[in-house]
Amino acid sequence: MGRIQIDIERCKGCGLCVATCQKELIHIGEKINSHGYHTAQIHNKGECVGCANCAEMCPDVAIEVWR
Ligand code: SF4
Numbered sequence: 001m002g003r004i005q006i007d008i009e010r011c012k013g014c015g016l017c018v019a020t021c022q023k024e025l026i027h028i029g030e031k032i033n034s035h036g037y038h039t040a041q042i043h044n045k046g047e048c049v050g051c052a053n054c055a056e057m058c059p060d061v062a063i064e065v066w067r
């Protein structure tokens, strides 16, 4: 069991985390940050296994993971 927190102000919506999550829990949502980017959001939070692949992939260090 894990949990992630996405700092949407750091996110540029590149989608790398979306492609990386084996559980397909992340998508680029409707929320737009102050830089004008659609940002990553997690759904089905309870299914996160805390593998941290998304955080390791993010070039902008926008994702924190807790296990
Ligand atoms: S920690 Fe792993 S399971 Fe959880 S959202 Fe990131 S890639 Fe997906």
Ligand code: SF4
Binding pocket: 006, 010, 011, 012, 013, 014, 015, 016, 017, 018, 039, 040, 057, 058, 059, 060, 061, 062, 063
């Ligand atoms: S990899 Fe990082 S910058 Fe790219 S969409 Fe995911 S959270 Fe945003």
